[in-house]
């Protein structure tokens with residue numbers, strides 16, 4: 049005997065809900081051979097440095113009510129100005145067993161993974177934008193999603209596109225981009241009218257590129273304010289693009305975008321850097337040579353996750369740091385570099401005077417920062433509200449110059465807000481970074 053109604057479907061309630069867009073979604077089989085829907089990054093607001101933004105590759109997530117009784121319908125996505133951007137045809141396709149799912153075609157069809165009988169329920173579906181769709185979200189705003197049933201357009205959700213201004217391409221920002229192994233040095237993008245094919249090709253880079261220029265690619269900030277194609281059907285505002293395309297430099301994660309990236313580093317180049325750094329360290333160089341090498345090869349600072357890097361930052365008028373980094377947690381790291389041959393330990397395992405001197409130095413900086421927070425942060429070139437906390441880092445010495453047991457203990461010891469690394473730690477971190485680098 050059932051104690052719930054056979055049919056729970058309420059009248060006048062849409063039988064599709066729009067949930068948002070997700071970064072990735074897949075139907076996967078778990079260890080028990082059960083099918084599951086794996087979804088990554090479901091969101092209702094898409095943040096972007098640039099507009100227009102191509103919608104190709106976006107995955108739109110829906111929930112569908114009572115799949116066995118679902119009547120085919122169309123779902124529309126509308127621009128903030130009321131222009132129809134895209135539509136999905138939604139209909140059920142009968143399949144017998146879940147194994148038939150893997151035919152990998154007809155994006156418009158919804159395929160039930162598992163539909164319980166006799167008790168209506170919601171099912172999750174993610175139709176992918178067909179690859180031939182060439183649609184742009186032209187400007188920030190609220191994009192409405194509707195379901196068409198007969199003559200009615202029923203609201204089933206919306207997706208917000210918001211513009212995040214790209215940080216200016218200052219020296220400290222460029223240094224941080226160069227510290228990332230996955231950084232893009234060039235971002236290329238093209239837009240074309242679907243009707244007459246008239247279009248634009250343009251790029252942003254860490255610097256101008258003569259070859260691209262010769263091949264007809266325009267430097268992004270030299271784009272006109274808007275583009276109107278020959279047949280006059282396509283008109284695109286380029287204002288946001290020409291002020292912000294550089295915001296995609298340093299990123300290579302946005303692969304769904306119809307934008308191509310040229311990687312800044314190849315794995316082999318990093319291996320060479322690694323070997324050269326080790327050779328330099330083995331020559332027992334002075335502090336200045338090491339500083340210069342790191343400045344020329346900021347990839348060595350990648351382990352600190354920099355968003356901005358400042359060399360020789362003033363710490364009020366009293367001191368000068370070697371490097372300051374604003375990391376991705378908005379922590380300001382004040383870094384003191386000493387020469388690789390700096391003595392770390394004395395015979396009985398205690399801290400040697402040169403190591404203590406470096407720690408004291410950084411402690412003085414932190415002390416001064418605590419007392420004059422805003423002035424120190426502004427002096428470096430940041431706004432006080434950009435920084436959540438200030439920490440110290442000391443890089444000095446070589447592992448091989450130390451008794452292994454004493455060194456382990458030293459690395460385990462905490463020094464309040466200061467962390468210490470040997471140059472071997474820096475080398476090791478670059479080595480493991482190279483290992484993790486996958487081809488773009």
Ligand SMILES: [Zn+2]
Nearest residue numbers: 241244277279
């Ligand atoms: Zn045209």
